[in-house]
Amino acid sequence: DTGVSQNPRHKITKRGQNVTFRCDPISEHNRLYWYRQTLGQGPEFLTYFQNEAQLEKSRLLSDRFSAERPKGSFSTLEIQRTEQGDSAMYLCASSLEQVAYGYTFGSGTRLTVV
């Protein structure tokens, strides 16, 4: 297990199209997080899973966004009807139960909506 894996690394899409990103966390981590990072800003929390349950969603996550974590393993983040404002780096992270140990982040998926 080499860490948190995210695919694809880059995605360019036309406005109005749907996109889906995948995150494979560290296998023994039961917590999984999605963050969004725009240029010049720190990452902002989007949503959180404990095993397969989605326990919290940020107000940043509009109705066009949906995330799943079937069977508590990998997770997907889907954006429907993409807008130019969705252009950002989407980061996935995972952690053990003790958040004080910190998160392990993936390299992210950079989305560009044209």
Add this chain to the structure above:
Amino acid sequence: AQSVTQLDSHVSVSEGTPVLLRCNYSSSYSPSLFWYVQHPNKGLQLLLKYTSAATLVKGINGFEAEFKKSETSFHLTKPSAHMSDAAEYFCVVIQNTGFQKLVFGTGTRLLVSP
């Protein structure tokens, strides 16, 4: 709610000179604090963490940070900068409203000149 403020958006140093990246925190109780580093087109990497043990925390690549409750600060330092230290640095706190999650500062870009 817990939060962090990074006092400088950019810091420029010469190779071989000391590095100081400043972070103040806001918390009603003893916080858990982290520093993460993000190199261009790379994921976030944990540099060090403070979880109410020793106030001087040593991290990777020669970085360290000191927790000062009286000043509500958690500044990151390194005695001698290397070119490879050029990156974005984020001060991070655990926020406990709802569930525990990491909340990031806005980041400090460290520039290292020869």
